[in-house]
Amino acid sequence: MAAELETATNRENLRKVVIDPVSRVEGHGRVTLLIDDDDQVLEARLHIVEFRGFEVFIQGRPYWEVPVMVQRLCGICPVSHHLAASKALDRVVGALPPTHSAVQLRRLMHYGQILQSHALHFFHLSSPDMLFGFDAEVGKRNIVGVAGAYPEVARQGVLLRKFGQEVIRATAGKRIHGTGAVPGGMNRHLATADRDSLRAEVGQMVEWSRGAVELVKRLHRADPDLYDVFGTFSSGLASLVRADGAMDLYDGALRFRDAEGAIIRDQVPDQDYHQVLQEDVKSWSYMKFPYLTERGPEAGWYKVGPLARVQNCDFIPSPLAEVERREFIDHGKGKLIHAPLAYHWARMIEMLHAAEVIRDLLDDPACTDGVLMTDGPRAREGVGIIEAPRGTLIHHYQVGEDDLVTMCNLIVSTTHNNQAMNTAVREVAKRYLSGRKLTEGLLNHIEVAIRAFDPCLSCATHALGQMPLVVELAGADGEVLDRAVRD
């Protein structure tokens, strides 16, 4: 691996190339490359430089505000924060467990979120790279270009996302930043009219999701030298799994595998996450670097998200997605698949799973009827873990007897993937950029690697960002030799 590219031995007299911000990702990040006179890349870093500090300003607020407040971290997967916070605070209000109806409605909301976010990422953000090529004409490499060249693909992407958003609206009250989940349960049922309109469409969503899996498989098969190799590095995996080892994106216990696929830790209760995880800090990024304590920061980092989840679970509890999971596992020929571009394949398998789960939940009478709230003895502390679209999301709160939050710790999906994304950037820089004259297309290779992880940099640093891109090529004396701007 290209770990030596984290910090160049002698940083003087090197050219600095900056990709700022990285485009077609959620949030705001930048990449810096240090390059010597022979065009060899000697240092490559993904920086997350913004800071918002939700963990601090949530302190001193009443706990019942928290699920509504913290979801403002993000406009793409607010449901994940909304539900992780609600789950953590269920413990504080003694709702152990919440009622069946509340859990089923939250699951419905969450899988709607998975569906819409995965559709957004694949179709809107990443498909342009895969359909047109990493260094295709830059003006074409976007969703509008996809709509022109592959109108049916773009149409299905837009409508899949719309359907997921409608599931969220029907359960949370709004497509973005809803208020359906509350500590102790839910505040609304699924209206029968909403259930019926979603039912009418869900079969089509399952079919289109199957088609999306097929599309990714075709891309992999067409160019295995690229898809199985690009940016590849080995690392451990982490995710929630159900008690029986099944994939469960709403609830479960933590499982960690090493890079060879052996289970290191299994069924770690969510409340005990801090006993197995620690976070490392580096001076050049506001985003921390989590690692499995027993393995240390050098060896204990891991991947989260679809690529980790599909391989970490023992099976997917929905038939169509399970068939696809098996084919995916077979593709690895007995080994874990670590290729970043395989994230897209795994992500589409999860989207199919989400569509199947939604289809089944729409038939569950608990979603339209049943007790929504419960409570019990108060607790001072609660942890809520959920598998957000991008990976494992941890919310941890302590609440005083006066009902005000005294401590908040958030470890978001993209933070777990921090080391993995940096490593992917270095692998790509070493293999594709070193020794070559930099072009926009070559720099986009780095962004393609980052994009595969579907990072949400705004969540990870709690920062808001816009997505224009400025690339500057500076000489050894700091003089800007070339500059390209993407609006």
Added chain:
Amino acid sequence: MSKQFLFDGRPVRFEEGQTILQAARAAGHYIPHLCWHPDFPPHGSCKLCIVKVAGRHVSSCALPAKEGMEVESNTPEINGERRALVQMLFVEGNHFCPSCEKSGNCELQALAYDLEMMGERFAHFFPDRPVDASHPEMLLDFNRCIFCELCVRASREVDGKSVFALTGRGIHKHLVVNAESGRLGDTDFSADDMAANICPVGVIVRKRVGFATPIGARKYDDKPIHLVDMEDGK
């Protein structure tokens, strides 16, 4: 025989002693207000009920109606001034509607919508106002106070407890709790008090309720405040 005045060009009958606001409401005409409440004498502090009579701005909650008055209320000019007042209230405190549990039930928010407040106009004060969570049943979030004194008046005149008061002058004015410690938990304040249930914004809220009522099913979610308020008959 009752007398009458003209309200936005339409005749409104009134009884001697009625204020413009009382007579207009009785005739089915809404005038925006925040500090006015039918159970209390006029306060005249929020100025939202401002109307124009004979070219002069007056508080309609406080001015007795007179025979032959010509009152302008629902005009672009007056509503523009009301909108500016609401914009000032929004910057004086810390009003974060997206995470405020009062959202949808809040009169300030509802008036902002009704008066078509589309954005900010003045610089925010961002005052530092810590919450008081010392009471077992009720929370005080001073960030949202608009100094209407409804809680002050209700506690003093109906509950007989005088739990609240306003202190300070000008931009230093703020709501305080009448206890040596300054904390609500050290008073005899009760969740059943009128003062506990009269706040038009989100200062005095019942603990552990939060978002139990979904956004979308709240008081001002379906209809604007000028309709809801008149249907309430408040």
